[in-house]
Amino acid sequence: MAGNEHIDPNELESAGPVREEPAAAREADIADETSLDDLDVEPMYINIGPTHPATHGTFRVFCKLDGERIAKAAVEIGYLHRGFEKTVETKTYALVIPYTDRLNYCSGLVNNVGYCKAVERLLGVTITPRTEIIRVIICEIQRIMDHLICVGANLVDIGALTNFWYFFNAREKLNDVLEALTGARLTYSYVRVGGLAWDLPKGFEQNVREALKTVPKAIRDVEGLVKKNRIFVDRARDIGAIGAADAVSYGFTGPCLRASGVNHDLRRKKPYYHYDEFDFDVVIGERGDVYDRVFVRVEEMKQSLRIVEQALKILPGGPINIDDKNVVLPEKQRVYSSMEELINHFKLIIEGVKVPPGEVYDAIEAPNGELGFYIVSDGSGKPYRIKVRPPCFYLMNGLKKLIEGHMVADIVAILAGLNIIAGELDR
Amino acid sequence: MKDLDSIIEQVEQRFGEAVEASDRPFGDAVLTVGRTRVRDVLSHLKEQGFDLLLDIGGVDGLHLGRRERFELVYNLYALESDLRLRVKVFVPESDMTVPTVSDLWMSANWAEREAYDMFGFVFAGHPNLVRILCHREFVGHALRKDYPIMKGQWATGTSDLRPDLERE
Numbered sequence: 357m358a359g360n361e362h363i364d365p366n367e368l369e370s371a372g373p374v375r376e377e378p379a380a381a382r383e384a385d386i387a388d389e390t391s392l393d394d395l396d397v398e399p400m401y402i403n404i405g406p407t408h409p410a411t412h413g414t415f416r417v418f419c420k421l422d423g424e425r426i427a428k429a430a431v432e433i434g435y436l437h438r439g440f441e442k443t444v445e446t447k448t449y450a451l452v453i454p455y456t457d458r459l460n461y462c463s464g465l466v467n468n469v470g471y472c473k474a475v476e477r478l479l480g481v482t483i484t485p486r487t488e489i490i491r492v493i494i495c496e497i498q499r500i501m502d503h504l505i506c507v508g509a510n511l512v513d514i515g516a517l518t519n520f521w522y523f524f525n526a527r528e529k530l531n532d533v534l535e536a537l538t539g540a541r542l543t544y545s546y547v548r549v550g551g552l553a554w555d556l557p558k559g560f561e562q563n564v565r566e567a568l569k570t571v572p573k574a575i576r577d578v579e580g581l582v583k584k585n586r587i588f589v590d591r592a593r594d595i596g597a598i599g600a601a602d603a604v605s606y607g608f609t610g611p612c613l614r615a616s617g618v619n620h621d622l623r624r625k626k627p628y629y630h631y632d633e634f635d636f637d638v639v640i641g642e643r644g645d646v647y648d649r650v651f652v653r654v655e656e657m658k659q660s661l662r663i664v665e666q667a668l669k670i671l672p673g674g675p676i677n678i679d680d681k682n683v684v685l686p687e688k689q690r691v692y693s694s695m696e697e698l699i700n701h702f703k704l705i706i707e708g709v710k711v712p713p714g715e716v717y718d719a720i721e722a723p724n725g726e727l728g729f730y731i732v733s734d735g736s737g738k739p740y741r742i743k744v745r746p747p748c749f750y751l752m753n754g755l756k757k758l759i760e761g762h763m764v765a766d767i768v769a770i771l772a773g774l775n776i777i778a779g780e781l782d783r
Numbered sequence: 784m785k786d787l788d789s790i791i792e793q794v795e796q797r798f799g800e801a802v803e804a805s806d807r808p809f810g811d812a813v814l815t816v817g818r819t820r821v822r823d824v825l826s827h828l829k830e831q832g833f834d835l836l837l838d839i840g841g842v843d844g845l846h847l848g849r850r851e852r853f854e855l856v857y858n859l860y861a862l863e864s865d866l867r868l869r870v871k872v873f874v875p876e877s878d879m880t881v882p883t884v885s886d887l888w889m890s891a892n893w894a895e896r897e898a899y900d901m902f903g904f905v906f907a908g909h910p911n912l913v914r915i916l917c918h919r920e921f922v923g924h925a926l927r928k929d930y931p932i933m934k935g936q937w938a939t940g941t942s943d944l945r946p947d948l949e950r951e
Contacts, residue, residue: 401945418944430947434916441901442925442932477809604834604862607890618862625865716809717858717869719837730840730856734847741926743840745858753893782916 399427402764406435410513410768413778417755417767424763429756433781440783441742448708448737449475449549457543459727459744460780462505463498465534466722467780468547473628474718474729475549478711481683486674487551488629492667493564494534494546495720496660500571501530502723502775503611503653503660510650510772511582514591519578526574529567536563549709550684551677561668568661575654583651592647596758596770603644606757607750610725612774615652616644622721634663649773683709708737717745724748724775746780787812787866790831798824803873813869821872822882825857829887833859833868836884839894841902845928852876853902857884874904883908901926911950918942 404410404417414435420428440459444452456471457464469491476483483491508523531541536557538544546553582588598606603616613620621638623631639655641648677684685704686697713735719728725747732741751774758770791814795802801820806813816824837858844852851873859868874881883906885891895906896915903924906912914921918938923930 416944418948420945420948428948430944432942432944432947434914434918437916439925439932442930446932480809602889605889607836607838607888607894609835609837620862626867714808717811717867726837728838728858730838730858732842732847740847741842743838743842743856745838745840749893749897750890753890757889 404764404767406432410771412509412772412776413781415752415776415778415781417759417771419759419764419767421764426759426762426764426767429759431752431755433752433778436778436782438783441744444739444742446738448705449711449739450704450708452739452742453547453549454543454545457545458779459746459783460502460722460724460748460777461542462775462777463502463723464542464544465494465498465538465546466502466720467727468545469495470718470720470722470727471729472547472549473720474716474731475709475711477718478714478716478731478733479549479683479709480712481550481678481680483551483678484675485672487676489667489671490552490556490676491547492629492631492634493664493671494537496664496667497530497534497564499660499723500568500657501527503657504530504571504574506723506772506775507578507650507653510646510769510775511578511588513768513772514588516582516585516588519581522574522577526567526570529570533560533563533567536560548677548684550680551675555676561671564664564668568664571657571661575657579654589647591766591769592650592773593645594643595646595762595766596773597643597645598754598758599644602757603754606754608725608754609747609750610721610723611639611652611656612644612649612725612751614639615641615648617642622719622726626719628720631663634666636660636662646769646773653775710735710737711739719745722747724777724780725751744780744783746783748774748776748781752776752781786864787868790828790866790868793831794824794827797827811867811869813871815871815873818872818874818881821855821857821870822884822887825859825870825884826887828859828868828870832861832863833866834862835860836888836890836894839891839898841898841904841926843902843926843928849873853879853904855881855898855904879903880905880907882906885909900924903927911947913947 400421402419406414406416416432418430419426440455444455453468456467459467504523504527508520512520535541538546598616600616600618603613617640619638619640624638636659639652641652681700686700690697691701711733713733715732717728717730719726727747728745730743731739734740759767791805798820801817802814803817804815837860840856842854844854853874855872855874857870881904883895885895893915895909898904899912900914900917901924917925919942920938920940921936
């Protein structure tokens with residue numbers, strides 16, 4: 357403002373506060389503005405999606421606008437519905453694993469682990485200590501990779517392109533590590549019921565340590581660019597805010613729930629795979645807005661780095677698969693040389709693992725929140741029913757509440773901050 | 784916050800015969816509740832601290848030979864005490880009406896829409912009970928065991944979402 361220094365401060369005070377809180381200012385704005393109902397005009401309706409680049413998949417947000425503000429919104433999903441739950445009813449338990457990769461395709465290994473853990477619980481088997489720690493390592497690497505995508509894409513959606521490159525350099529290194537381990541870069545299918553597909557390759561620990569060195573640097577670079585960046589703060593602070601009570605009611609889990617200030621992390625609250633023995637902090641936000649959701653994820657990456665480091669230190673030796681012929685395939689060498697092993701191999705492939713009848717719900721802390729599998733078994737080699745509890749589905753349910761009252765441009769920022777993965781959302 | 788046993792005991796005492804069974808398969812606590820009282824039981828459980836409704840899943844027990852064909856499973860979590868509880872309801876094919884809980888938990892809104900879409904459960908009192916994953920022109924319910932897996936349907940229209948703006 358030109359000539360600011362000539363204004364008498366007393367005069368300013370009498371004229372009321374110079375700078376209001378942004379939220380309060382916005383409310384005052386709304387109150388002052390002539391609303392749509394006062395004017396004799398048709399309301400304007402717009403569609404965001406289903407093929408908008410910022411939707412990260414395909415779904416549709418239908419908005420009724422009041423000026424540039426969203427008065428009402430409706431969300432339509434299902435564009436990527438491939439019938440996961442129907443398809444897996446016709447597959448054996450082992451054949452479901454590649455399908456789980458295609459749920460949250462930004463962190464396929466976590467889905468593998470979640471599914472196999474649920475089946476193992478139904479089978480009543482305990483996996484070996486080495487496999488437990490390997491699963492922790494791959495899950496945490498995937499959590500970092502998932503958060504790198506989410507935060508990188510969130511920033512790029514609101515115009516901060518450089519951060520995307522910084523994060524994807526680091527992600528590329530991690531991708532190389534997983535490629536050396538699993539042979540794939542997106543749909544890994546590495547975990548098996550009762551163990552893993554194969555053991556770690558030579559030099560894996562060293563490769564992980566090398567690759568993880570790039571992550572703190574990327575985080576430092578990005579934090580330096582956006583943490584106090586006025587443009588970013590204006591676009592993210594108090595945008596799409598949701599309080600703790602509402603977030604719980606909407607069924608939010610994971611980083612989005614923690615950003616609203618709820619201390620809930622299954623790795624701490626319902627520890628599995630010795631997570632209670634690892635030293636890490638559960639990151640909690642305060643306001644539950646886009647800014648908090650971004651930085652809860654950034655801080656979680658730092659915690660995941662700590663977990664991987666500790667896990668590499670205590671990684672025990674020993675077998676990776678349980679010693680149970682009814683669950684795990686026999687070694688190839690023995691299949692070729694022994695009749696019994698060949699029959700066993702054949703039966704397991706054709707008929708599948710015989711899981712005792714019953715039903716179980718098992719959940720793990722996926723990068724997006726609680727990923728649960730409710731499995732009903734009828735005693736055959738194929739699951740009778742698998743109900744996936746995808747964290748995205750409930751985040752997306754809350755989107756309507758988050759965007760109403762905000763500007764059209766804020767949809768993109770809010771949407772990306774929730775980390776909606778359409779594969780998991782629509783199944 | 785009380786432990787799980789006392790909560791279950793309390794529910795059994797308060798709702799009497801509406802609680803049909805209580806068991807612990809694989810260590811998970813499961814309450815089986817009568818269809819008409821499920822809303823009251825869930826409402827009571829919410830007051831007892833089960834503030835997170837994680838999921839509502841349907842099961843078509845056509846080949847399971849259970850008492851009724853359909854089952855609805857509510858997955859609850861208590862954030863303060865870290866307890867899990869499943870509430871199960873048997874639903875007969877002849878009358879698939881179940882009272883809604885979408886006013887108790889916002890998460891139930893879409894969860895119930897999905898259960899309706901996939902199995903045909905009718906949630907009485909739901910503000911916007913329309914299909915969510917399948918196309919709105921889809922006929923039948925895809926996850927029912929008697930829906931043939933290879934049966935495709937042509938559904939090409941664009942849904943008019945204007946009524947949805949005012950609902951929910």
